[in-house]
Amino acid sequence: MEQINYKIDVFEGPMDLLLHLISKHKLDINDIPIIELVNQYVDYVRQMQEQDFDVAGEFLEMAARLIYIKTVSLLPKHEEAEILKKELTGELIEYRDCKLMAEKLSHQTEGFDRFVRPAQEGYVNYSYERFHEGEELLNAYISAAGRGKRKLPPPIDSFKVIVAKKFVAVATKVNTVMRKLWSGKKVKFLSLFEDAQTKSDMVATFLAVLELAKTKRISIDGSIENPSVQIVNEVKDIEK
Amino acid sequence: MKSNNVLASIEAMVFAAGDPVEPSKLAEVLNIDVENVIKMLGHLQASYDERNSGLRLIRIDGKYQLCTREEYSDEVRGLLEIKKNTPLSQAAFEVLAIVAYNKTVTRSFIEQIRGVDCSGPVSNLVQKGLIEEKGRLDLPGRPLVYGTTDRFLRCFSLNSLEDLPDLPEEAEQKDDSQTSLFDSDDKKDEILKENTENPDGEVTEE
Amino acid sequence: MKSNNVLASIEAMVFAAGDPVEPSKLAEVLNIDVENVIKMLGHLQASYDERNSGLRLIRIDGKYQLCTREEYSDEVRGLLEIKKNTPLSQAAFEVLAIVAYNKTVTRSFIEQIRGVDCSGPVSNLVQKGLIEEKGRLDLPGRPLVYGTTDRFLRCFSLNSLEDLPDLPEEAEQKDDSQTSLFDSDDKKDEILKENTENPDGEVTEE
Numbered sequence: 001m002e003q004i005n006y007k008i009d010v011f012e013g014p015m016d017l018l019l020h021l022i023s024k025h026k027l028d029i030n031d032i033p034i035i036e037l038v039n040q041y042v043d044y045v046r047q048m049q050e051q052d053f054d055v056a057g058e059f060l061e062m063a064a065r066l067i068y069i070k071t072v073s074l075l076p077k078h079e080e081a082e083i084l085k086k087e088l089t090g091e092l093i094e095y096r097d098c099k100l101m102a103e104k105l106s107h108q109t110e111g112f113d114r115f116v117r118p119a120q121e122g123y124v125n126y127s128y129e130r131f132h133e134g135e136e137l138l139n140a141y142i143s144a145a146g147r148g149k150r151k152l153p154p155p156i157d158s159f160k161v162i163v164a165k166k167f168v169a170v171a172t173k174v175n176t177v178m179r180k181l182w183s184g185k186k187v188k189f190l191s192l193f194e195d196a197q198t199k200s201d202m203v204a205t206f207l208a209v210l211e212l213a214k215t216k217r218i219s220i221d222g223s224i225e226n227p228s229v230q231i232v233n234e235v236k237d238i239e240k
Numbered sequence: 241m242k243s244n245n246v247l248a249s250i251e252a253m254v255f256a257a258g259d260p261v262e263p264s265k266l267a268e269v270l271n272i273d274v275e276n277v278i279k280m281l282g283h284l285q286a287s288y289d290e291r292n293s294g295l296r297l298i299r300i301d302g303k304y305q306l307c308t309r310e311e312y313s314d315e316v317r318g319l320l321e322i323k324k325n326t327p328l329s330q331a332a333f334e335v336l337a338i339v340a341y342n343k344t345v346t347r348s349f350i351e352q353i354r355g356v357d358c359s360g361p362v363s364n365l366v367q368k369g370l371i372e373e374k375g376r377l378d379l380p381g382r383p384l385v386y387g388t389t390d391r392f393l394r395c396f397s398l399n400s401l402e403d404l405p406d407l408p409e410e411a412e413q414k415d416d417s418q419t420s421l422f423d424s425d426d427k428k429d430e431i432l433k434e435n436t437e438n439p440d441g442e443v444t445e446e
Numbered sequence: 447m448k449s450n451n452v453l454a455s456i457e458a459m460v461f462a463a464g465d466p467v468e469p470s471k472l473a474e475v476l477n478i479d480v481e482n483v484i485k486m487l488g489h490l491q492a493s494y495d496e497r498n499s500g501l502r503l504i505r506i507d508g509k510y511q512l513c514t515r516e517e518y519s520d521e522v523r524g525l526l527e528i529k530k531n532t533p534l535s536q537a538a539f540e541v542l543a544i545v546a547y548n549k550t551v552t553r554s555f556i557e558q559i560r561g562v563d564c565s566g567p568v569s570n571l572v573q574k575g576l577i578e579e580k581g582r583l584d585l586p587g588r589p590l591v592y593g594t595t596d597r598f599l600r601c602f603s604l605n606s607l608e609d610l611p612d613l614p615e616e617a618e619q620k621d622d623s624q625t626s627l628f629d630s631d632d633k634k635d636e637i638l639k640e641n642t643e644n645p646d647g648e649v650t651e652e
Binding site: 316 | 455467512514521526536563
């Protein structure tokens with residue numbers, strides 16, 4: 001794969017990055033090949049992290065969303081995936097239009113060269129002369145401050161944990177899963193998740209299993225409640 | 241009052257107001273018809289242009305305002321010691337586009353489209369007087385609603401929001417299965433028609 | 447630059463400056479002689495007079511300023527009076543309420559509560575004489591502190607800030623039996639009525 005060398009500040013956010021990937025790889029925005037897009041996106045986010053960028057939460061959130069869409073589209077019945085994909089497509093089109101309009105606006109800024117002046121002073125005393133009820137102030141205060149408990153925006157610090165959280169790559173989980181199955185023994189599906197520490201760990205492990213099953217490197221059987229997983233590999237076949 | 245004097249008094253009032261003035265207010269003060277005032281304003285506009293004045297009378301959203309002619313922006317900046325415009329950021333243009341094309345929106349609506357937090361650019365645009373609060377929504381949290389200002393119209397040389405540029409053709413053709421926020425009304429009808437064959441079209445709106 | 451354009455650019459500069467401008471400053475920006483600028487200003491002055499403009503260029507203390515002609519001062523005053531009497535905006539009301547309920551606040555405090563830049567409404571309220579600067583905080587940046595004025599008390603018929611209606615949050619601490627969102631409407635009316643003696647009610651909903 002070619003070396004990705006984007007600068008993060010080029011992108012206004014995950015939507016911007018997605019549009020970039022779509023146009024760069026000439027994907028059809030109306031029928032996004034979701035797996036391809038997820039791979040591109042996740043690769044890019046990983047690059048950002050490797051280059052020590054302070055990856056914003058929004059990028060990770062989008063990664064999780066894409067992975068979820070990919071997950072449900074790997075299921076045999078994927079109506080949900082279609083809906084989610086449509087939703088994403090709609091949002092991308094909206095944002096693309098937004099960018100187009102922004103672009104157009106940015107070409108007609110000559111009005112910024114017109115200057116106006118404040119009202120002429122000395123004619124009118126601007127002191128306020130209307131009368132109001134105290135209740136109006138109370139209502140205005142409640143509007144402004146909510147119920148006195150309006151949440152102020154959380155401090156930047158509180159995002160550190162989220163932003164710093166390691167984004168678990170499916171690729172690494174493929175290795176982990178393969179290592180567990182290497183002996184050729186059947187392994188309980190659920191046991192693959194035993195050392196998962198985070199949600200994204202579990203999602204990645206699950207995706208890894210799906211990937212491996214899809215490429216027929218492992219087989220899944222047993223009951224739905226308690227399936228087991230086994231490696232399908234030539235070495236084992238020869239030993240037989 | 242002679243008509244010449246009416247013209248001069250309109251000029252004086254528009255100058256003194258600073259902000260854009262409704263012709264109806266001028267008419268109220270002068271006790272004459274609005275139509276008459278608007279005609280006079282037209283004369284005034286023409287006279288500034290004809291004598292190559294450094295000023296011009298512009299019309300914004302049906303209101304009138306005196307401002308300097310853009311040709312002399314360098315000199316005005318020089319005198320006022322204003323640095324050359326720091327151009328708006330990409331984010332600011334995007335937020336402006338969303339606000340302008342939707343007339344009134346909440347910040348969370350903007351953020352939904354852009355997919356990122358927009359408190360910075362929103363605050364910045366409020367500070368620059370390009371968007372302003374238009375009230376609050378009657379929803380939990382009473383979110384603020386923003387709209388564009390007269391200043392926005394002046395800065396982008398628009399008479400009103402109706403004058404906003406249309407979407408480029410190219411874009412419109414490609415995405416006919418989706419209803420975009422930025423579609424013009426007749427475009428939307430088209431989509432509605434098509435949607436009968438393609439009922440999956442519209443899923444993005446709440 | 448042609449002399450015609452020099453004239454126009456001087457006009458634009460004097461207009462935008464608002465305050466009286468020294469010819470030497472204009473000369474500096476245009477990079478021409480002061481004598482030349484003064485001559486141009488004379489031309490400009492004459493041209494305003496000749497065409498019976500509603501404006502005139504006056505000379506004060508060797509400085510130049512554009513202003514309205516005194517013949518039209520009644521009209522100008524009339525218009526500005528109309529403008530002045532526009533009621534407070536929702537934003538201004540909210541800022542005023544925040545200042546009143548907190549006695550003295552900085553602008554950044556107001557902005558933190560409202561979640562948006564408030565420089566517009568703050569300076570508007572200062573101009574209307576409803577709030578005023580009360581000094582500076584001994585903090586980095588020495589931020590200005592604002593408080594309400596006597597005019598504010600008069601406009602809201604209050605003897606002092608102690609007379610402001612109680613806030614519901616204090617009420618919630620005293621008695622939270624009535625804070626349900628699901629209070630029926632007539633219940634709410636009741637509470638509003640009772641509020642003078644019994645400030646515990648839930649009045650946050652509109």
